[in-house]
Amino acid sequence: MASILSRIKKYKQKIWARLKGERASLFMFFFLFSCVLWFLIKLPDRYTTTVSVQPNYTGVPEGQLLVNPVREIRMDVNAKGFKLFNLKYFESTVDIDLSELRKTGNKFYLLATDIRKQLRTAMPGEVELRQLDRDTLFFQLGKNITREVKVIPEVEVSFARDYHIYDSLTVSPGKISVFGPDVEVNELDTLYTVKLMLRDVSDDIHINAAVNIPKKYRHLKFKDKKVTVSASVERFSEEKLTVPVSVVNVPEDKTVRTFPSEVDIVCQGALKDLGKLKPSDFTVACDYKAIADSMEYVPIRVTKMPETVRRIKLSRKQVEVLIKNTKTGSSG
Structure with a gap:
């Protein structure tokens, strides 16, 4: 008996669920029909x-x-x-x-x-x-024109220890042709590459990079949209040389001696260039015109050095001077 009652209960539940589903569908149908009818009535207004x-x-x-x-x-x-x-x-x-x-x-x-x-x-x-x-x-x-626009590399480089760029970063091609309306093309003075991040570099740089074209100019025609960024990379070191000190602008009736007569120069540059350096490549001098009566020491500076040398450091910044009159032989 309990089994029969259970079946009857389940059957009633199924019928009720079906009726609810049919009612929901009927409601949605009449709602949409009313909306369409209202819309059609209002359209002539x-x-x-x-x-x-x-x-x-x-x-x-x-x-x-x-x-x-x-x-x-x-x-x-x-x-x-x-x-x-x-x-x-x-x-x-x-x-x-x-x-x-x-x-x-x-x-x-x-x-x-x-x-x-x-x-x-x-x-x-x-x-x-x-x-x-x-x-x-x-x-x-x-009106349409064509113009050459310079490209500048955007590169952030960190080098391996003792390595640096030997000359400079270059871009090939250095300029690209831009075609389009003159009022827009003439606004473009410079283009940049997308930013490149290079780490622990010890070899020559030779990498392709996309040109970063501003969004407002992307409808223009660019002959090149990629360039090659290059640079020579060398190992750098230091070299010490001993160079004589000279005096310039000395009057004919004077002789000047410096103490010391030589100074050391510490040069920084590419390893391949340092081995070629010699003392005669440098001139270290002081100026007679800078000597005052009461001065015992005068500043010295490097007046000539090779272009391959990146930095220099003198072992001292000034020297002592002894002045003699050549006619009387007296010291100043």
């Missing part, structure tokens, strides 16, 4: 709303290009629901004639009155144009 249209520009002056024009015009219109539905929810384009553009200086424009006149002609007769989202529509006109 007139309404005011904001719509957007995509302008199709015609009549661009001969030999000129339209640069980054406005791609959307928003306006308030009054029309029946049928028309508004099409304007608002389906893409709508209108022709805008630019053959009679106004000009002030280097700027071209159409006033709201010019635009309204053209839009009224382009829009269906039963659509009433109320207001535009702008008073003036500005335009840039240009």
Whole structure:
């Protein structure tokens, strides 16, 4: 008996669940039907709303290009629901004639009155144009040109111990041709590569890098969009040389001796260049004109050194001087 009652209970539950599902479906059907019916009843009424249209520009002056024009015009219109539905929810384009553009200086424009006149002609007769989202529509006109633009590498390098760039980073090609409207191409003075991160470098650099083209210029045509960044890398070290000290601008009636007569120079440079250095490649001097009567020491400086030497350090910054008059033989 209990088994029969259990089956009857389950059967009632299934019937109730089915009825609930059917009721939900019926409710949704009638709800949607009511919405559609209400929509159809309201479509013949007139309404005011904001719509957007995509302008199709015609009549661009001969030999000129339209640069980054406005791609959307928003306006308030009054029309029946049928028309508004099409304007608002389906893409709508209108022709805008630019053959009679106004000009002030280097700027071209159409006033709201010019635009309204053209839009009224382009829009269906039963659509009433109320207001535009702008008073003036500005335009840039240009002509196509080709220009060479310099490329600069953006590289962050860390070197292995004692290694450095021997000369400098170079880019090949160093300039790339850019083609497009002059008003945009002429804005480009310099382009950079994407940033390169090089770590623990001990070999020559030779790597391809993309040119980082700003988003606003990506529609222009670039002859090259990749360049090669190169540099010679060498091991650097130090070399010490002993160089004589000379005195310049000494009068004919004077002789000058320095103490010490020689100083040490510590040179930093590429290992391959340091082995070629000799003392005669350097000149260390002090200036007689810098000697005052009361001075015993004068500053010295390096007045000549090879271009391959990166840095130098003198073992001292000044020397003692002894001055003699050649005619009398007395010391100063």
